[in-house]
Amino acid sequence: MYRGASVGVVLPAYNEAGFVGDVIREMPEYVDRMYVIDDQSTDSTWEEILDAARDDATANGRSPSGERAALVADGGTSVLNRASVHETIGRVVPIRHTENLGAGGAIKTGYLAAREDGVDVTTTVDADGQMDLSQLPKLLDPIVDGKADYAKGNRLLSREYRATMPRFRFIGNSILTFLTKIASGYWKTMDPQNGYTAISHDALDAIDLENLYEYYGYCNDILVKLNVEEMRVADVAMPAVYGDEESSIKYSHYIPKVSTMLLQNFLWRLKTKYLTVDFHPLALFYLVGGGLAASGTLAIGALLVSMLSSVVPTLVGATTSLLLLISGVAFLLFAMVFDMAESERLEVQVQ
Structure with a gap:
């Protein structure tokens, strides 16, 4: 637990062999549950998840519980019908998709499990080792202190990050940042593509989680949903960590696809928040x-x-x-x- 709050980590992984195991083993002790989702990887990601989970359990003096995650109890949600859950190993809940659902689909599966378990604060961490785990308290504090319902990293405040980001990627990020400001209503929020986040149980319970966007734009989509529900968002300055990982995002497809989703979300937000619920x-x-x-x-x-x-x-x-x-x-x-x-x-x- 962290300052009296239970903490869960959703760890989506697609072809992250060589990275995901280290992320699991290096997870801070105050994290209570890790929902590690293998999104139908074609390499040895699944085996590495299980090995790392056993190592983590041994290091922390825990043993497999023999229980399976609560998310498979009813099977009522379509995304959960496309996932198989291994028995919990220590604090790790290994989940394997039976088909590739994309980054948003993996996040959705983890969120549903954490919500069902009643975790106080659920964070998302990439499996490629780009996220500095020592920065995790900066995301947890605004929620534990009651100042925010959702916290996300912002790498654009880092001069080093801006200097090392490829020009096309920086332009793409800037365009999507502006479009997300308009679509979501969070005008001070930047770097919406940042997947290093934390969300309260109340916020998870309030938003339409079952219909979370399953492509990479899930982090933009959730901001729109949070705004409609009047949730407070904290933008947290965060450095980026680079290693040997390679991004699977194809920006030529990513930008137009997510932009279309943001336009639809923008119109939905206007209708729901300023015409239907109130004027x-x-x-x-x-x-x-x-x-x-x-x-x-x-x-x-x-x-x-x-x-x-x-x-x-x-x-x-x-x-x-x-x-x-x-x-x-x-x-x-x-x-x-x-x-x-x-x-x-x-x-x-x-x-």
Whole structure:
């Protein structure tokens, strides 16, 4: 336990042989449970998980409990029907997916197990060794202190990290950071792709966990869900650790796919939070502004096409198109200002 709170770690692993075992063995003693999910790896990840679990149990004077995780008790959730659970070994719950579900699917499986077990704080740690486990208390403290319901690492505050990040990856991260701010309403939150997180049991219980996005954008998706439920989020300065690991993310597919998900989530958040549950004019500002900006952009595009065809646009047509665009942008900016004010009380910064 950590300061009187039980701690669980969700450890998703896909082809992490050579890394995942060390992460398990190096897990701090105050961690009560490790939900280690092998997402249908094609290497020896599963065998390494079991070996490391036995080593950890021996080192901590524990023995296999002979119990299986509570998540398989009812089999009522589709993702759980796609997982097989080994008996608990010490504090490790080894779970093996029967099909590859992606990073978000593995996180979902671990979250469901932790929620069922009633763990006070559940953290997520990558199996590739990139995350400095000595930094874990920085994520736990805001939740244990009652200052936040969800805490996430922020590597972008590190000058060293920004300097070593490949240019395309930095640009992609910056684009997704901005889009996630708009979609989630957490305007001060940065580095949403950071998978080093901690969440309270109450927050896990409040969000629609069963429908968590199963691709890599799960960490963006959960922020939107948290905002709708009025959960406080802490952005925690965090260094990154680099070794021999290789990222399996293909950014050419990742960015457009996650961007589409964020657009859908943004519209869902506006409808749910500001039209269905309660009414706030910012929803109308967003919708009107988006419509005007789109109309203005299309009108200007049509004018440019006509100019290429040697057709001179009329002054009225050009002025109207420009006014539509400017009005749309103005409405959107007003909406963002309202949105920032609404969510400011839900954001915590931790250095």
